[in-house]
Amino acid sequence: MSDHSEAVEHVGGTTQGFIYVWVALLAMTAIEVFLAYEQLPTLIMLTALMGLSVIKAALIIAYFMHLKFEKFSLFLTLFPMLVLCILLMMIFMPDSIRAMIMRVQ
Amino acid sequence: MSEAKAVAMESVWQGGGSPYAIGSKKLGMWLFIISDALTFSALLMAYTYLRLSTPDWPKPFIFVPSVVFSSVMTFCLLSSSLTMVMAVHAMNHGNRKATVNWIVATMACGLAFVVLHATEWRHLILDEHVTPFHNEWNVPLFGGTFFALTGLHMTHVIIGVIYLGIIAFAVARGKFKYEDVEVSGLYWHFVDLVWMFIFPLVYLLSARL
Numbered sequence: 510m511s512d513h514s515e516a517v518e519h520v521g522g523t524t525q526g527f528i529y530v531w532v533a534l535l536a537m538t539a540i541e542v543f544l545a546y547e548q549l550p551t552l553i554m555l556t557a558l559m560g561l562s563v564i565k566a567a568l569i570i571a572y573f574m575h576l577k578f579e580k581f582s583l584f585l586t587l588f589p590m591l592v593l594c595i596l597l598m599m600i601f602m603p604d605s606i607r608a609m610i611m612r613v614q
Numbered sequence: 615m616s617e618a619k620a621v622a623m624e625s626v627w628q629g630g631g632s633p634y635a636i637g638s639k640k641l642g643m644w645l646f647i648i649s650d651a652l653t654f655s656a657l658l659m660a661y662t663y664l665r666l667s668t669p670d671w672p673k674p675f676i677f678v679p680s681v682v683f684s685s686v687m688t689f690c691l692l693s694s695s696l697t698m699v700m701a702v703h704a705m706n707h708g709n710r711k712a713t714v715n716w717i718v719a720t721m722a723c724g725l726a727f728v729v730l731h732a733t734e735w736r737h738l739i740l741d742e743h744v745t746p747f748h749n750e751w752n753v754p755l756f757g758g759t760f761f762a763l764t765g766l767h768m769t770h771v772i773i774g775v776i777y778l779g780i781i782a783f784a785v786a787r788g789k790f791k792y793e794d795v796e797v798s799g800l801y802w803h804f805v806d807l808v809w810m811f812i813f814p815l816v817y818l819l820s821a822r823l
Contacts, residue, residue: 524703531696538688538813542681545818551666558814565810573695573803575796583634583641587648594652598659608667 522572530572537561552606643797647804650770654808657766658815661759665819672751673822674742680734684817687730688809694723695806698778698799705795710785713795717782720802724775731768735761760816767812770805777801 541561544554571577576584634641665671675681701716738744738760746761747754781798784790 522699524700527696527699527703531692534692534810535689538685538692541814541818542685545681545814545821546823548823551819554819555662555666555815558818559811562810562814566807569695569803569807569810573699573806574800580633580635583636583644586634587644591648591651595655595659598655601659601663602666605663605667609669612667613669 522575522578527572530568534565534568537565637793639793639797640800643800647800650804651808654763654766654811657759657763658811661763662815664755664759665815668753668755670751670753671820672749672753672756673820674738674744674751674756675817675821677821679737681817681821683730683734684813687727687734688813690723690727690730691806691809694720694727695803697723698802702792702796702799705785705792710788714782714786717778717785717795721775721778721782724771724778724802728768728771728775731764731771735764756820763812763816767805767808770808774802774805 541558544557547554549557675684697716697719701713701720704710704712704716743750744757744760746757749757777798781790781795785795
């Protein structure tokens with residue numbers, strides 16, 4: 510492609526598809542707000558909210574950030590490392606429960 | 615394996631071609647996003663640790679204005695992501711005028727987010743007397759984590775609005791290409807993505823029932 514051309518490089522997704530994703534994201538946000546006003550234990554609430562947030566993040570990355578339409582090698586280079594690092598950070602979480610139980614007792 | 619396939623694989627491993635089939639700007643932005651995601655992850659983990667380990671963690675977020683405002687802010691950011699996708703889509707089809715209009719709409723949503731967030735901060739500081747180091751509930755870490763997380767995110771949004779403004783200005787003048795708009799879109803969607811974690815963790819988990 511020449512430098513002056515404005516031709517289509519590649520099209521990932523359609524306008525209709527993006528609107529569906531947007532509606533799904535809004536719906537999941539509404540569910541999260543609803544859940545916040547249910548009397549659930551903090552740990553269960555945290556798990557439910559984070560589960561929904563991970564789905565929302567995946568939708569944004571796949572469709573809005575076009576990762577679904579890129580080469581799989583890009584995904585493999587970026588995300589397993591990120592997920593592993595985040596999981597390693599979670600090694601501290603059981604300690605927070607221990608600290609809470611100690612403070613309550 | 616066919617001979618053509620073997621040659622293609624060999625050329626990649628010898629540094630030829632483009633292993634990810636994307637430009638260097640886009641790869642650079644992806645790498646920045648991953649590193650920034652780790653920064654936010656560390657802050658969110660620290661917050662979650664403190665939130666779980668403190669039984670008397672304050673719940674200052676009343677339905678009106680805090681939860682309503684933060685829900686509207688979420689709506690603003692999600693809608694801005696949609697308009698940004700439309701901007702990238704328009705640029706992909708070579709329609710610069712539509713691209714500028716969609717980017718301006720994205721910036722408007724971003725600015726609405728900042729104004730609502732500033733109002734929310736004002737309510738928390740003036741009405742609930744929360745500062746980064748003190749509050750009335752004797753859990754100073756609440757203010758520390760709240761202002762650190764939301765402050766860093768708001769900084770990203772403000773920088774994003776300025777970044778998009780520069781892109782819109784250049785696109786309107788016939789400069790920049792599709793990839794530049796797409797890369798700015800990647801940054802903007804990332805800012806939206808981070809809010810998808812801050813909103814439930816910070817606001818919804820501390821909503822006053």
